Amino acid sequence: MTTALATRPETPAAVPEPPVRRRRAAGVRRELVGVLFLLPALVIFGLFSWWPILRGLLISFQQTNLVDPATWVGLENFRALTEDPLVGTAVQNTLLFVGLGLLIGFPAPLILAAVMSTIRRGAGVYRVLVYLPVVIPPVVAILLWKWFYDPGSGLFNTLLGQIGLGPYPWLQSSDTAMLSLVLESTWAGMGGAVLIYLAAMTGIPAELYEAAETDGASMWKRIWHIMLPQLRPVIGLLLLLQLLSTVQVFTEPYIFTQGGPDNSTVTVLLLIFRYAFQDGEYGQAAALSVLLAIVLAVLSAIYLRLTRSWSTS
Amino acid sequence: MALSTRPIAVAAGLLAGLALTACSGLTPSTNGDSGDQLVLRVQGKPSPTDKAALDQFDRLVAEFEKQNPGIKIEGTENKWDPLTFATKLAGKSIEDVIQAPLTEPPGLIARKQVQPITGPLKSWNHYQEFNPQVLKVLSDSAGDVYGVPLAPFAQGLVYNRKLFTQAGLNPDKPPTTWDEVRAAAKQIAEKTGKAGFVHESKGNTGGWQLTMGTYSRGGSMESEQGGKYVASFNSEPTKSALTWLQTLRWSDNAMGQNHLVDQDDVVKQFAAGQIGMFMGTPGTYRLAKMKFGLKNTADYGITSLPQSGGSATLAGADVFMVPASVSKEKAEAAVKWLLFAYIEPQFDPQVAAERAKELAANPEAAVGVPTLPLFSAAQQEKINAATKPYVNVELENFKPWLDGTAKLQLQPEPPVAAQKVYTILDTVVQSVLTKRDADIAALLAKAEADVNKVLAAEQK
Known part of the structure; x- marks a missing residue:
């Protein structure tokens, strides 16, 4: 009896515990609230992101004119891509844009930020000036640069002519057209990266520099051994973001050159655009989009992996 | 309990509101009809900058609705836009009548994105009097007609009369052969420092203009072999056109x-007095004046397409078509509207005169830009005579085009995959214009192989 009493649980009469059914009901209600609050976002994502993605995937295996019912064609659209010589050209051109972007567009904001971080007076003015191109609508910026590049009366050839250089063909030659596109997009896009680098630089403890200076380290050594290692996560992040955006380059070749001269600026996205909106080959456009999406997914996976390892290191 | 139900109510309310908003935004415009009235959404409404034409359009709509009480016209300023066409077609929000340049119909017909309007069009009393050459380019192989043209044109050579005079050339005697064009271009460049002749090269206009050059030298872009079309431009006429450009x-x-450059770039520079000559239709007059502000319209001159071994030019026009998604009932109403608004003034001298008079009331309007006859030449003569008092363009500057074009054969666009062929040929033209050592034979051989692949795929 004693044992029985001793092992008897606390009497429920004193602190009444809700019955299991009621607890479950409360839990379900809480979840329902969560789901209901989540639903608007789910509906929007579903309608405007996931459904188009799914539809794009389906269209890549179909032939359709978007009016009559689509017919399934298996891998025909992908096979057609292998037969189009422009696909290879577009991939090469896109890689060239990515490569030139890494060579020119990637170090430019880092260098600029390093220089700007040493400026004490009027730093705000420089930051505004550097960020200003980001605020200008891309189409306006490109039309402006189109005039800069004009071989006859353009700004660049006029200025270079003053010091006895040029005239250069810029967009008019297949040798220099892609470089011209990269120069504009670097100018237009580097403002954001400069500000991120500047913010990251202010986070580097000043003692590190002071200690290095005391040890007699030169400016290059301080950059190499302190600044760059400290900025590593930010550099990595911006590198991958740049890769993701440059692989999808479209606006520049579309407005500057429409892929010319001699197909030297036809990029993958411009080719997708041409398939869909010029040739009405929606299946082929979707197939190439799927392939591009796979490449972007791989890049994104690398990005996620790296950012995870950096955050844990 | 009260605390737990409130968030549910709030969330449900939000969701309901969102769902309603989303539904209202996503519901296709079905037929947009109000009551017994059929609402017809039509492209072709002039922009507010062209006030004279806009006023006339509004008057036409009012008159049409009076004559057809069951139909209500809703005009839009939209024109053919490849960026939005497919999406609007798929979402059934495309207008019931679309306006596109003549380069588009073959692709739209082949992809079955527009519907035949032969039936309702045939019920018009004067259907048999249409110029068959003009309707041919708007028909499929079975003879079904898919559209009606607004002011058919033939490509010619547009030139700046002022630059001609400055260069010591006679603007009343424009060049008639490509050799003469070359000599004139050289003279303009030397004497005035401006571009003597400009050839378009991007956005498919390079291939399009190379087609004009080829036709005028007796060549063709595609030819039929064993029931299928193959590329035929890797031959002397196209080579000669490219060699001429290279020189x-x-x-x-x-x-x-x-x-x-594309057409807009060229006309813009022409309106600014920077270009001596380019290939274009009389429609570029309107573009230069209304869109790009050509100040002195008397500087605009146009002659027929120069020839060197051929006797042909490329046809051009803006056309009206009915998308495949439009109901039969609306398609019939659309044809009624097209006949009333665009075809009758090109057939009936009295209607043409009334429209010209209305338009001429505004000095900013361009009245009387010559077109090719949509019906017979005799019918066009009657129209010209009736509208003569209201013409405000310098007709004498269009005379070389009218006289010369009458002697030329009108050629349509390449019959299969014209736009894709032009895309490939753009590259050839760009190479010749941007690379000093471009190998024309090699470029054409590669383009021929590429085009044949495209044509084979299209005709499977």
């Missing part, structure tokens, strides 16, 4: 410095 660009240096 003008690199030996004569008479083509200015911008070589990556």
Whole structure:
């Protein structure tokens, strides 16, 4: 009896515990609230992101004119891509844009930020000036640069002519057209990266520099051994973001050159655009989009992996 | 309990509101009809900058609705836009009548994105009097007609009369052969420092203009072999057209410095007095005056397409078509509207005169830009006579085009995959204009192989 009493649980009469059914009901209600609050976002994502993605995937295996019912064609659209010589050209051109972007567009904001971080007076003015191109609508910026590049009366050839250089063909030659596109997009896009680098630089403890200076380290050594290692996560992040955006380059070749001269600026996205909106080959456009999406997914996976390892290191 | 139900109510309310908003935004415009009235959404409404034409459009709509009480017209300023066409077609929000340049119908017909309007069109009393050459380019192989043209044109050579005079050339005697064009271009470049002749090269206009050059030298872009079309441009006429361009660009240096241009770029520069000559239709007069502000319209001159071994030119026009998604009932109403608004003034001298008079009330309007006859030449003569008192363009400057074009054969666009062929040929034209050592034979051989692949795929 004693044992029985001793092992008897606390009497429920004193602190009444809700019955299991009621607890479950409360839990379900809480979840329902969560789901209901989540639903608007789910509906929007579903309608405007996931459904188009799914539809794009389906269209890549179909032939359709978007009016009559689509017919399934298996891998025909992908096979057609292998037969189009422009696909290879577009991939090469896109890689060239990515490569030139890494060579020119990637170090430019880092260098600029390093220089700007040493400026004490009027730093705000420089930051505004550097960020200003980001605020200008891309189409306006490109039309402006189109005039800069004009071989006859353009700004660049006029200025270079003053010091006895040029005239250069810029967009008019297949040798220099892609470089011209990269120069504009670097100018237009580097403002954001400069500000991120500047913010990251202010986070580097000043003692590190002071200690290095005391040890007699030169400016290059301080950059190499302190600044760059400290900025590593930010550099990595911006590198991958740049890769993701440059692989999808479209606006520049579309407005500057429409892929010319001699197909030297036809990029993958411009080719997708041409398939869909010029040739009405929606299946082929979707197939190439799927392939591009796979490449972007791989890049994104690398990005996620790296950012995870950096955050844990 | 009260605390737990409130968030549910709030969330449900939000969701309901969102769902309603989303539904209202996503519901296709079905037929947009109000009551017994059929609402017809039509492209072709002039922009507010062209006030004279807009006023006339509004008057036409009012008159049409009076004559057809069951139909209500809703005009939009939209024109053919490849960026939005497919999406609007798929979402069934495309207008019931679309306006596109003549380069588009073959692709739209082949993809079955527009519908035949032969039935309702045939019920018009004067259907048999249409110029068959004009309707041919708007028909499929079975003979079904898919559209009606607004002011059919033939490509010619547009020239700046003032630059001609400045260069010591006679603007009343424009060039008639490509050799004469070359000589004139050289003279303009040397004497005035402006571009003597400019050839378009991007957005498929390079291939399109190379087609004009080829036709005028007796060539063709595609030919039928064993029931299928193959590329036929890798031959002397196209080679000659490209060699001519190469010489003008690199030996004569008479083509200015911008070589990556489309029609808008060219007309804009022409209106600014920077270009001596380019290939275009009389419709470019309107473009130069209304869109790009050509100040002195008397400087605009146009002659028929110069010839060197051929006797042909490329046809051009804006056309009206009915998308495949439109109901039969609306398609019939659409044809009624098209006949009333665009076809009758090109057939009936009295209607043409009334419209011209209305338009001429505004000095900003361009009245009387010559077109090719949509019906017979005799019918066009009657129209010209009736509208003569209201013409405000310098008709004498269009005379070389009218006289010369009458002697030429009108050629349509290449029959299969014209736009894709032009895309491939753009590259050839761009190479010739931007690379001094471009190998024309090699470029054409590669383009021929590429085009044949495209044509084979299209005709499977």
